[in-house]
Amino acid sequence: MDGILNEVTNTVHKQETGGREFQTVCGVAYNVAADQLRPGGIDQLVTSQSTSKCGRCFDDGGGY
Ligand SMILES: [Zn+2]
Numbered sequence: 001m002d003g004i005l006n007e008v009t010n011t012v013h014k015q016e017t018g019g020r021e022f023q024t025v026c027g028v029a030y031n032v033a034a035d036q037l038r039p040g041g042i043d044q045l046v047t048s049q050s051t052s053k054c055g056r057c058f059d060d061g062g063g064y
Helices: none
Strands: 002-006 011-014 037-041
Antiparallel strands (some): 002 011, 002 037
């Protein structure tokens, strides 16, 4: 499963399969410039305490 890190908010989103490159399940990418998003494996992106999972993309995420 691939994820997308929003480098502005340090939030990891789940990439929507079959969509465009930076499309996320919750649709946040529509409001963020492409150069502020970093794709990668979810486990790789969630590497620090300051990085959180999007609550709308992940059932175990922390809020919105
Ligand atoms: Zn999200």
